[in-house]
Amino acid sequence: MRLIIRDDAEAASAYAANYIVQRIKEFAPIPSNPFVLGLPTGSSPLGIYRILVDKFKAGEVSFENVVTFNMDEYMGIPRDHPQSYHTFMWHHLFRHININPQNVHILNGNAPDAEAECLAYESAILAAGGIDLFLAGIGEDGHIAFNEPGSSLASRTRPKTLAYDTVLANSRFFDSDIDKVPRMALTVGVQTVMDAREVVAIVLGARKAPALQKCVEGGVNHMWTLSALQLHPHAMIVCDDDAVLELQVKTVKYFKSIEQVARSQGFEQSLPSKLRTRNTNPSINEPLVTTNGTANWSTNSSTYTPPPTIHDAPQSALLAARYPIPVERSKSPVFDSMSSRIQDGPVFVGVMTPPDELPDQGYHSDGSMNGSLKGHTNESSERAVENSNA
């Protein structure tokens, strides 16, 4: 995971927006190979959208060959309701940029068959070749999209009941009348987000600090669904200074230092070349279900029937087959810099430590070691080098 920390919300938003623009430009999308972008709603991404619009108007980026999939939509309010996510996206992004309306996908919260709508959505993502970059926000309870605490980390697009806290929080957008707040939504699942080749989450403000702490420093846990990102090979969290309030100083320093090192080495945050362009066979998240002959699926098509394989195959087998453990390593030292510092076996050439006292696990990222050997082995190995030079 990459964690990018900026002084304030504006700088964090600018970083994320620049990153997205950079990704689109590197990708050089064409109609037959569009850049597929997953998009969130809410207050967190507003700054990013504003900057993306500015960059489009300045001619820095084109959305002509960008395909978008939105995370979620309320059920049971009109599509053009002021608080619908259709309206949000129209207001803050789509109307300002040159996106082709045919390339825009948002779940239809008024679909007669919500279940079919969700299955069609997953299929449409597959038909588009999977999502290249999923931009995400985060709730105060660590939720990603409408995957409230307790949502399965293997969940896919589906109708979802909203947590009472979310209903309460959203009532401010509905005349402060809790009865007007939709109780249900259609949302992509955690696994839908995890399937993206890359995930970028924007986390802003002190109120999100506890959630960020749980998701970065805690374990993977369905009560903090964003924590699933820990299992994603190319996840990046961009946050402002306030959002890191609950993180350990050590954690903050670590992520800042590796960003600095990466930059000094000219790596920045770039991805492996295959992922940057998707021009060759994607090694990750290759669709299991073939889309041959079903490329005309549309989320609005009334004649759509979901592919049987999704239902019939056991979910675990399906996921295992579709999402093999990636073997590709980033060319950047950033992604797996923690693990890369873990030694596989004895490396000591010094004379002071007998082999049977070597630690099982080896070094921590900060160079310290487990237990009683802390601060011992590095010095000894350095000394050994000095000795040999002498």
Next chain:
Amino acid sequence: MGSTTKTGNGITKLTNCRLLRGDELVWDDLWVSSTTGRIVQSQAAFYDDLIVPNDVIDLGGRIVSPGFIDSQLNGAFGFNFSTVLDDMSLYDQSIRDLNKKLVQTGVTSYVPTVTSQTSALYQRVLPHLASSSASSSRDASSGAESLGAHVEGPFLNPLRNGVHNVAVLRRATSLADLESVYGAANLTPSTIKMITLAPELSPETTKTLIPALRSRDIIVSIGHSNATYEEASAAVSAGATMITHLFNAMAPLHHRNPGIFGVLGGLPSHSCPPPYFGIIADGIHLHPTTTKIAFNAHPDGLVLVTDAMHMAGLPDGRYPWRNGTDDNWILKRGAVLVLEGRETTIAGSSTLLINCVNNFVKWTGAGVPRALGAVTATPAAMLGLSGKKGTLEPGADADLVVLSDGDEENGTTDLAVDEVWKFGVRVFQKRKKA
């Protein structure tokens, strides 16, 4: 999903502009369609019809207002609606010329006004002044559009005739009296949109005539009248919804007899809201503070009108005018028009509606949105055209004025008409300075 019509959908997006929305100027985009001639609900067009605009026009931060509506226009550019020509096809030609010139001033629709005239004149000219939406296609190149005629007379009080010829003024006691003057076939809202009358002339006027006209959807306006507050209130209760050029050609406010102006303070019975009222803010008809008082009395009712004569847009001089049974001469000296021989009486104006808007902003301090509302949403509401004219809401006719506010070179903050759009098509664009 529908098919994408990327070319030739006739939709233009105006962007980087401030839209008049209610009492505010709001930074927003506006989509207009030259195919339907209406303002487009852009979000639905995008999601439902997968439409993107053909053209995008950056307005550089200028103001977009609905097209102006002049509710009282006697003529302009040398043509007066109270004119009978031997060959009435020439009359139509004159109207077509006027429409094309008038639209360039920001007035996209208007109520052609015929003063107190003989029955013969009314019956000749009224069919030619009918609402153009009733007959012709919605053709942007035709320019400004008639919303139906306003007959300002002849059922007026001779004591408040202004420059109207007393010889043709009449008294009505029944609908038959009106039909005999205007022609029965013309007494429909597509031809006669509005009638100015003096309610005190007969008891039947308030008792039966005004309700009868209202039931025909013809707007009744009180004007050229000596009505008391009580008489005016009764007329409003009976269905009159407008006052023709408030203060002019009526008794002034007296503290024990507030007269027609008093109605702006509300009716004694509070049975219905106060009426709309026309204000000629040309700087000649009214003192600035009078305008301000009227506005403060009933801000939502103020309609700016020009009451312009055919000398609007012409140089100073002596111009003929058919006035009832007489041929008079009107002298134009600057913006002032007077009747030759009776030079203390104002004979209409020669102003443009945009000038009235600028005057109104200066006099009242009410702000640009309110001033523009007085030539858009308020007259549209007065004419029963809310949602169709005078608004930038989706579904309304895409009649627009693009205004610049403030020219640093000239040190002015006046609004200026830069562009005019009719039915979603740009029909006028001010030439840029070399």
